[in-house]
Amino acid sequence: MIQKTTVIKRSVLVRGRNTSITLEDEFWEGFKLIASLQEVTITELIGRIDAARGAANLSSAIRLLVLRHYQAQASRARKRRLRRASKRGNGAENKRRK
Numbered sequence: 001m002i003q004k005t006t007v008i009k010r011s012v013l014v015r016g017r018n019t020s021i022t023l024e025d026e027f028w029e030g031f032k033l034i035a036s037l038q039e040v041t042i043t044e045l046i047g048r049i050d051a052a053r054g055a056a057n058l059s060s061a062i063r064l065l066v067l068r069h070y071q072a073q074a075s076r077a078r079k080r081r082l083r084r085a086s087k088r089g090n091g092a093e094n095k096r097r098k
Contacts, residue, residue: 030066
């Protein structure tokens, strides 16, 4: 189900100059969480993204950072589930062998 989202234009400071980014609330919240997890300010994280983005749009580069963060998180969770399932499976197999 597709939910309606709010897109907000925000003014941010990048390399000493004001610029604007336009992000959906969900991406902004995810971005703030990532900054907190990395123990940097939002401005610092924006500066890092800006330095690495090349010609890409800053708002798009931020969205991609958030997307990749959650993709990595989902991948780690999947690997943990597979390891747990594998351990349970091996335990059951070992019981059958006895």
